[in-house]
Amino acid sequence: VAVRRRNNQLESQGFVHIIQNCTQGSSAVVAIMAHVLNALKTEHPEIQKAFFRQDNAGCYHSAVTIMSVPVIEKATGVKVAEVSFSDPQGGKEPADRMAAFIKGHITRFVNKGNNVTNAKEMEKSVLSHGGLPGIRVAVPDRLGESESTAPQQKITGISKLNNFSFCPGGLKMWQAFGIGPGKDINLEAANGKFSKPPITFCYCS
DSSP: OEEEEETTEEEEEEEEEOOSSOOOSHHHHHHHHHHHHHHHHHHOTTOOEEEEEEOOOTTTSSHHHHHTHHHHHHHHSOEEEEEEEOOTTOSOHHHHHHHHHHHHHHHHHHHTTOOOOSHHHHHHHHTGGGOOTTEEEEOOSOOOOOOOOOOOOOOTTGGGOOEEEEETTEEEEESSTTSSSOEEEEOTTOOOSOSSOOOOOOEEO
């Protein structure tokens, strides 16, 4: 769920990625993060900066995801100022509300005798009856996740770090944002396992 303030009004947009097969790992997360920013930047060129707030699933809260942020920035033209992680089971209310809305819409679609057994049928169900306001759907034929096994820089104690603030060539990390001096890390050696985020799909709305 993307949220921004414009003319003192909050605007939100939901992005749903329905993927038939993928690893559900960090490489999938990086591709989706980049794709969302790319879609926003294409339609709203004035957007210059973004903040990510995610839960503590391993595919989000990992060195691979964090270290790929400079690559995402380069691919999308949007500065990722910060990545932060919510407390377990907390901080996902907008996404949870959107998911509940979608599940109800799919249930009504099934109750009318339709099947939802694969990604394409799920897309059809979400877009049925004019779709859902403020929600867009992408169904890639394949996610195009990186198969590279290049060495990846590690972040010691990453599971205890919840706030990551990016600056040119490095980042600063805290357990709780702004509490204490934080921990600095140099990203120049962290080219990551992604030469570029493989973004090859578009949204239907």
